[in-house]
Amino acid sequence: MAQIHIPRQKVVHRTVWEVFRVPVLIAAVTTAGLTFALFGNGLSDAISWLALAVPVAIATFYWIKGRSVSRRSVCGKSGLHRLTPGT
Numbered sequence: 001m002a003q004i005h006i007p008r009q010k011v012v013h014r015t016v017w018e019v020f021r022v023p024v025l026i027a028a029v030t031t032a033g034l035t036f037a038l039f040g041n042g043l044s045d046a047i048s049w050l051a052l053a054v055p056v057a058i059a060t061f062y063w064i065k066g067r068s069v070s071r072r073s074v075c076g077k078s079g080l081h082r083l084t085p086g087t
Contacts, residue, residue: 029054
């Protein structure tokens with residue numbers, strides 16, 4: 001039986017701040033947007049719309065990016081097919 005060589009991936013250790021830095025920033029922007037919407041009118045409304053659009057824009061960007069990555073793997077360009085025996 002042929003042996004399959006699977007390369008080991010490098011383990012990356014991250015601190016709590018490195019892991020939660022971006023989610024905390026997104027939460028702060030969202031909270032600021034909600035606060036501007038609650039307590040202001042005019043320019044505050046425009047700022048709140050922009051601030052509340054940030055999480056939607058980020059989610060849309062990564063959703064589209066994830067779809068393009070999954071399409072590449074379906075087309076066989078990911079290299080995962082080399083890990084299965086007999087190919």
